[in-house]
Amino acid sequence: MEMRPVLVAICLLLVTPITGSFWTVGSQLVMDPMLVCKKTRRLKGKLADICRKEPSLLKEIAKGVQVGTRECQYQFRNRRWNCTTVRRSLKKILLRDTRETGFVNAITAAGVTYAVTRACTMGDLVECSCDKMTSKGNRLAKFARTVEAKKSLPTEGDWEWGGCGDNVNFGFKKSREFMDAPYRKRSDIKTLVKLHNNDAGRLAVRNFMRTECKCHGLSGSCTVRTCWRKMPPFREVGNRLKESFDGAAKVIPSNDGHSFITEGPTIKPPGRFDLIYSEDSPDFCKPNRKTGSLGTTGRQCNSTSPGVEGCELLCCGRGYDTRIVKEKVNCQCRFRWCCEVTCNTCLVKKTVNTCR
Structure with a gap:
């Protein structure tokens, strides 16, 4: 659509x-x-x-x-x-x-x-551009006062604001x-x-930004980390x-x-x-x-669920109709060296419930 x-x-x-x-x-x-x-x-x-x-x-x-x-x-x-x-x-x-x-x-x-x-x-x-925060910037001071920020700030090793x-x-x-x-x-x-x-x-x-960091150092060591803020x-x-x-x-x-x-x-x-x-x-x-x-007439529902998607609640007690439909799916898949996967096409039966 x-x-x-x-x-x-x-x-x-x-x-x-x-x-x-x-x-x-x-x-x-x-x-x-x-x-x-x-x-x-x-x-x-x-x-x-x-x-x-x-x-x-x-x-x-x-x-x-x-x-x-x-x-x-x-x-x-x-x-x-x-x-x-x-x-x-x-x-x-x-x-x-x-x-x-x-x-x-x-x-x-x-x-x-x-x-x-x-x-x-x-x-x-x-x-605008990305947010280039620095350890002395006002943005950091303002951000660090939030509760979520304090939870996500690095607590081990040396680190500094940087990146994008x-x-x-x-x-x-x-x-x-x-x-x-x-x-x-x-x-x-x-x-x-x-x-x-x-x-x-x-x-x-805004208030649930997370901190991501990248390590810097010889031979993969993490002598110093550069960290930046990222949206969830x-x-x-x-x-x-x-x-x-x-x-x-x-x-x-x-x-x-x-x-x-x-x-x-x-x-x-x-x-x-x-x-x-x-x-x-x-x-x-x-x-x-x-x-x-x-x-909700015509909506699909789950006859085995007691939750909001279940037929009893979604259909508002009016009942539902059940029908069997066939659909094509990939089956009998095989891996061929290298690097291809081939599958057959199979018809499978599926039960569909719709609200009256």
Whole structure:
């Protein structure tokens, strides 16, 4: 399936203020990520600068949206809501303020941070480069104060900062400028929740950087090590945000009108890494145009699993149909010297269960 048009739609939905008139125009902007800039001529501030002066950065941002979407679909592949990119569903999800909305915002902000940072390291952006930290640099002093940094710093032997680390601060900054700029002057509950979840996604990348080192010395000895900072694999970012999704806290507006509090007095106030929401999620069992639910009819399930991917839960108690399908697989593989593997093609039967 061609993903690019719907991913562009996600990008547009995430960076444009939620207004009734936007959805009329935004539904047509599905062919080019640059349209987020071309169709919004009254842009101001940092977002306008990116649109008008940094087209290469805009391309990396679009890649980041794809990174986030693929990870979202992986994390929710076995759940009733499977992070579908079908526009009639996703648009409704993003209009609401559920757990699912929070995860989409967080993983997309993380994906943009990740893609822009990686582009800096690879030299694909003229606006930035890799992060060349030094033992006397201010960046090191600031970084070393974080808890995760102290856990990952080398504890044995002599070492020094060097090499070409990931410039995550640049990626963090550009993700915030592009995704948060349209909402900075608003203080309604949906905006506060969105900005919080965006930051939680970015922090899942920046605050979990790891240290990598290379040895220097004669005959393979490790007299001195040069170390640099590297982003975690994005799968780890997705896993971390998925855990936050499972433990997300429901919030309500506070009396001052500029912040939020948890719905119940016994609920622990959310931290910067936690995801939050203000609306309960639908059950996603049946199609519902109002909520964006596509239902689970036709989804494949696992009849032997008691978990969320099991037929009982995924099919919402409606039952499931079973059929036997045949598929071609490689079999009877042989290794031939040197260096070739030859296989036969076999037909195997596979049981497929689908929700009614």
